[in-house]
Amino acid sequence: MLGDIITPDLFASALRMATPLALAAIGGTLCERSGVVNIALEGIMLTGAFFGTAAVLATGNPWIGVGAAMLAGVAISAIHAFASVNLRADQVVSGTAINLLALGVTGFLMELWYGHPGTTASIQVLRPIFSFSSPGGGFLAEAWRWVNGIVFSHTPIVYITIIIAVVAQWAMYRTKWGLHLRALGEHPRAVDTVGVSVYRGRWVAVLMSGALAGLAGANLTIEQVGSFTENMTNGRGFIALAANIFGRWTPVGSYLASLLFGFADALQIKLQILRDVITVPPQFFLMLPYVLTVVVLAGVIGRAVAPAAVGEPYKKG
Amino acid sequence: MSESREEIPVQRPWMAIAQKVGTPILSAALAIAIGSFIMWISGYDALAAYSALFKGALGGPKQIGDTILRATPLIFTGLAVAYGFRAGLFNIGAEGQLFMGGLAAAALGVFLVGQPWILVVPALLIASALAGAAWAFIPALLKARIGAHEVITTMMFTYIARYLVSWLVVGPLKAEGQIPQTEALMPEAQLPRIQGLFSEGALEAFPFLNLGRAHLGIVVAIIVAVIVWLILKYTTLGYENRAVGFNAFASETAGISVQWTTVKALCISGALAGLAGSVEVMGVHHRIFDQFSSGFGFTGIAVALLAKNHPLGVIPAALLFGALSAGAGTMQLEAHVPQKIILIIQALVIFFVAAEEIILWFVRRRQKEAMSHAG
Known part of the structure; x- marks a missing residue:
């Protein structure tokens, strides 16, 4: 029974499930480090998922879909940037508006373009990059089966996400841009004083988080599911925010925290297979990621410190 | 010269009120204008859409009843979100507390069979408020x-x-039959329809009383809105709530426990959202099932913001969103706008x-223009 659960596929699945969370969480990290709260990750992800799917349906090319998803993410996050940075609106409320807007726009366009609500037609998906065969018996073959399953079984965005996490970590702590970004969220006045534009810095960070959350949406539709369903993000944007906090506002931390949530998701899917053995209703497994998020937040918060100026609009002058 | 006039505005009482009400009305108007623009670029007839929407929301007593029906839970969720906001808390999860409130009413209502209406209805309302508060307690x-x-x-x-x-x-509370839902509530556990309170003759003499599916929940909602307004304005509880929302640090210094106030605020917010669930169960569906709320908890955020978190402002704001949602069906049917x-x-x-x-x-900009014209 345990052998049915602990398989290479469980860990591979954890990596897959972690990917959209990690992309959005890293986006949230960049955004919050610049001093802007981004509750809109959920809606941006949904927007990316929809426009990515629409582009693939129109062109048949999944990579064009990935590009479209990121562009759509940037476009809708521009609204958030304009409201939070230029208009000094309440960032949490602006984010809520964008989540609702995304739900409305994707649902509206779905009916306008495809004539029905619900789910789109299936699309051309991105396939795993490598396809190595697993040779016959023996210990070495078994070891190879695990390595192949966990490391080499993935679609492109899964690998891209790991690269993004590492590069973002490096950029945040080893470049001048990163220094400015971190300072924006701690003490924007100081950044302004040395002649770096607070508005510009925050705009760039919000748009980058839009691109990343859009890419997360592309991963959901163009790599995992193969179609778009209304409201398919199902709270992932909020779980990503929790992962960002659990990862203490660092890109690699966000990635690792997402792995934990991804593993919980992968585990609950595996456990559902054993429905005949363990008679627990499936709804309880479906609750797991949300319960885990609360538990993690409850356990970690006291020791995680948010950027000092996060959520505070900055007024030039 | 116009500069100095702008800096020292003449304040009259009506201006203060106009300012308070002005931005929400302009916000709603601008949103509706952009909505018609979106319809226009999507190839729909915006005028036909809005006239269908108007017909579906206010075209007759039945339609007005439908608007009231949908505004009823929105008053509660709007109050819930507004009460939280006034303490500086954003209860984005009113939908969840609404579900628990609805669940409490649906589950308990089936047990209280044979008791008089006057006991059962308040008991269920209180139970759902407690369930909503309980669901907010851990986050609080x-x-x-x-x-x-x-x-x-x-x-x-x-x-x-x-x-x-x-x-x-689908499990423990499932009623007999194929459909995943709970047992129906007995009449003594239901909130009756408003039109049901009048005799046939009265309805014929005054057709505007024939408010379709609108139920007594609206009366409860308005009473609760007034109570929340009184609490915020005149009680220590409300004062502390507003003080913490305004400046938590200063409140703590002044001897108000911010922690305790936070817990109370979010639980009261949850209780109000829980009531939204019970009016839907007791007044509309008479049972609970998966999709019994069409996102009232989330719309409550828009209601609260439009009302600028004023408990009495929540009532017209809820009616506006109630009208939009009541008219939406007719709009899709007649003008084919999603x-x-x-x-x-x-x-x-x-x-x-x-x-x-x-x-x-x-x-x-308008003021400047007006002034430059005047000058």
């Missing part, structure tokens, strides 16, 4: 004790509540209220 405690952001925790609790209800209606446009308009309203600067920019 986490917020107060360790600062876990209530936006994330209440949102997670919303998903948990929905899965819990979706399990209960109902989702209502969500877009809602989002725009929230956006404009939040980004008041946009509205103020328009207003200031």
Whole structure:
């Protein structure tokens, strides 16, 4: 029974499930480090998922879909940037508006373009990059089966996400841009004083988080599911925010925290297979990621410190 | 010269009120205008759409009844979100507390058979308020004790509540038959329809009383709105709530326990959202099932913001969104515009209220123009 659960596929699945969370969480990290709260990750992800799917349906090319998803993410996050940075609106409320807007726009366009609500037609998906065969018996073959399953079984965005996490970590702590970004969220006045534009810095960070959350949406539709369903993000944007906090506002931390949530998701899917053995209703497994998020937040918060100026609009002058 | 006039505005009482009401009305108007623009570029006839929407929302007593029907839970969720906001808390998870309130009413209502109406209805309302408060309690405690952001925790609790209800209606609480839902409530546990209170003759003499499916929940909602207004304005509880929302640090210094106030605020907010669930169960569906709420908890955010978190302002704001949602069906049927446009308009309203600067920019420009004309 345990052998049915602990398989290479469980860990591979954890990596897959972690990917959209990690992309959005890293986006949230960049955004919050610049001093802007981004509750809109959920809606941006949904927007990316929809426009990515629409582009693939129109062109048949999944990579064009990935590009479209990121562009759509940037476009809708521009609204958030304009409201939070230029208009000094309440960032949490602006984010809520964008989540609702995304739900409305994707649902509206779905009916306008495809004539029905619900789910789109299936699309051309991105396939795993490598396809190595697993040779016959023996210990070495078994070891190879695990390595192949966990490391080499993935679609492109899964690998891209790991690269993004590492590069973002490096950029945040080893470049001048990163220094400015971190300072924006701690003490924007100081950044302004040395002649770096607070508005510009925050705009760039919000748009980058839009691109990343859009890419997360592309991963959901163009790599995992193969179609778009209304409201398919199902709270992932909020779980990503929790992962960002659990990862203490660092890109690699966000990635690792997402792995934990991804593993919980992968585990609950595996456990559902054993429905005949363990008679627990499936709804309880479906609750797991949300319960885990609360538990993690409850356990970690006291020791995680948010950027000092996060959520505070900055007024030039 | 116009500069100095702008800096020292003449304040008259009516101007203060106009300013308070002005931005929400302009926000709603601007959102509806952009909504028609979206319809126009999508190839729909916006005029036909809005006239169908108007017909579906206010075209007759039945339609007005439908608007009231939908405004009823929105008053409660709007109050819930507004009460939280007044303490500086964003209860984004009113939907989850609404589910638990509805669950409490549906589950308890089946047991209280044979008791008089006058006992059962208040008992169920109180039970649902308690259930909503209980569902907000853990996020409240986490917020107060360790600062876990209530936006994330209440949102997670919303998903948990929905899965819990979706399990209960196929499992332990499932009624006989194929459909996943609970047993129907007996008449003594229901909130009766308003038209049902009048005799046939009275309805014929005064056709405007024939308010279709609208039920007595609206009366409860208005009473509760007034109570919340009184609490916020005249009681220590309300004062502390507003003080913490205004400046938590100063409140703590002044001897108000911020932690305790936070817990109370979020639990009261949850109780109000719980009541939204019970009026839907007791007044509309008479049972609970998976999809019994059409996102009233989330629309409550738009209601609260449009009302600028004023408990009495919540009533007209809820009626506006109630009308939009009541008319949406007719709009889709007659003008073929997808109902989702209502969500877009809602989002725009929230956006404009939040980004008041946009509205103020328009207003200031108009004022400047007016002044330059006058000068």
